[in-house]
Amino acid sequence: MAKPPKKRRLSVYLEPDIMKALADYAARREHSRSLVAEAAIASFLSPDAAERQEAATSKRLDQVDRHMTRLERDLGISIEMMAVFVRFWLTTNPPLPEPAQAAARAQAGARYEAFVAALGRRLAKGPRVREEIPEDRSGASSDQPPTASGCS
Structure with a gap:
């Protein structure tokens, strides 16, 4: 049975706020910072990441489209309602x-x-x-x- 390859060391420079977020996340999950960083890099490099991001973006755009459709409908109702009211009022109320x-x-x-x-x-x-x-x-x-x- 072959031994798994040894992990290799990588030194990176992080902004202080990113380093704090990494440390806080690792502490909450009770994992090492190295393990969290490795998982994040693997996820970032995964070919599925772009597909997941595209799916999430498409889902959000669909939600926005449905919301805009409802707003357009509601605005149309409001305009028609106001026009019908004004016509009715002008017809039934003499000066x-x-x-x-x-x-x-x-x-x-x-x-x-x-x-x-x-x-x-x-x-x-x-x-x-x-x-x-x-x-x-x-x-x-x-x-x-x-x-x-x-x-x-």
Whole structure:
């Protein structure tokens, strides 16, 4: 039976913070610094390291892509919701006569505060509007906005 080849000595210079991290890691794992460094170098030189890194990068990019898709969907919902509301509001609310405009401006602050409070409750308790809308909206006609009577 042949003897395994003797290990050879290698001297390296490490930055102090890297040396401290190596020593701390080796102490936590109850291994020598030499063993930890050897394993790290072997992993770095392994042909699988690049493949593992590529797989991890691909997985992360897929997660980012799914997140961006959800954000795009949510933004589209928000824009459409705002457009439908503005159209409905403009359709159902005629301009106020001059004397009534002053009274409406006086009430605007209180009404806005009530709106913000209601929005805060909705965000805290849910469900979110985006959760009420199905992911697949292929059955809905997206080119025809709802009429004013359908937006109550």
